[in-house]
Amino acid sequence: MKGPPLPLVEELSRLGYALMRLLLARAKEVFAQEGLSLLQAEVLRLVKEGVSAPSRLAEHLEVQPSQVSHLLVSLEEAGLLGRHPDPEDRRRVLLRLTEKGEAVERRLQEAWLRAYGQHLARLEAGELLLFRDLLRKLTGVERG
Template sequence: MSDALSPPPGTSPSAQQIAVDTRVVLSRLRRRLRELTGEESGMPAGQSSVLARLAREGDASSSELARRERVRPQSMATIVAALESAGLVARRPDPVDGRKQLVALTERGRAHREESRGAAHAWFTRALDERCTEEERQTVLRALALLATVADAP
């Protein structure tokens, strides 16, 4: 049985190290950005994540949201209830199956999401400006272009 982190045969040591380091750094960055969107609004990360998913993917049933967020349906019911009581989401009948209810962002929910995204963007921009030289920022841009190519690999 092979180790889940064992590199594919024939890959270079540098590719192996880049793969590990990139995953670690991206995970830390993503966690920090998610914390910021919740911190700035005083909203728990689970609620912030559901708002982000609804903004990105559109209306969904509570059970769909639970599956996509990888939480128990009971936990999602609590999250949706909190968002609904804050006026950030509303339930509406599913046009295809009237027995189901869909969770949808309200205008207030959309505005809240945009404000949260703005806070994360401002932090990231400021951090890049304060922690990196112009030359380093240009290096990051080149690295991102390469990573975009890698992301499209089969």
């Protein structure tokens, strides 16, 4: 397979990077409204989705375990997260969102979807479906 012409690949690379930076900057703004960093917000999302071991968080975030430890302390101090002994191995801890953490995570998700939706509103209905289909094809993800 030959692939697309190099100038097109270069332009798509620049545009993809510009979109990534734009969305990242917007995410930081949205999460800062709740007083959270991008990584703190991501920890809440991951714990909500079932990533309950600190070591697994480090893998998902692609950071050192010591960085995760600092993130967890800050989220615990804010009352958003709790550490609980693993019933199967009392040497390990499992993470759970507190009631306050659940509410904050829900607000973050809603705010992010509104913000991302504002960017997507630039596209017409057919373009949105095409964009979705292209992203699915590029990422290998069939269903959201």
